[in-house]
């Protein structure tokens with residue numbers, strides 16, 4: 001992160017990462033190289049979700065339209081990087097095969113739906129994966145942790161629109177009930193320890 005994240009973000013969000021935790025090394029555990037990946041979905045443009053895009057210059061990258069536009073405006077119109085919030089200009093400069101801007105729920109591929117869950121940021125994408133073992137919902141920063149999910153739902157510290165945030169959480173809850181799904185929390189260390197990690201996978 002040195003020289004890449006602005007100083008203020010390096011102080012607020014110090015990164016503790018072992019070399020084997022880096023994305024290309026995790027893909028290697030699954031027998032894949034970054035250039036094998038043709039489709040990338042970014043939930044939103046915050047630094048801890050949009051980083052590493054330089055590994056996928058040939059991929060089609062799906063982004064939430066409103067957050068992508070807000071982040072682009074933030075890093076280009078505002079000369080002081082310390083006022084860019086959670087966005088990093090380097091992440092927003094990446095050239096990829098194609099950006100696809102999403103603002104409606106849609107099917108990414110058969111069995112995988114993209115859902116819109118705004119609130120944490122102006123736009124935010126989650127995924128619903130229909131697998132033989134069950135349905136998995138990845139709401140990303142719409143729901144950091146089991147504590148935020150409740151019920152009752154609680155607002156998180158970082159928030160763009162609290163009404164949309166609460167609506168999005170209840171959208172996930174409805175889908176969870178509808179499909180008997182498992183919700184995968186994005187930033188929940190205790191929950192993370194219960195998940196299968198590469199090279200294990202869900203099928």
Ligand SMILES: [Zn+2]
Nearest residue numbers: 044046120141
């Ligand atoms: Zn975020």
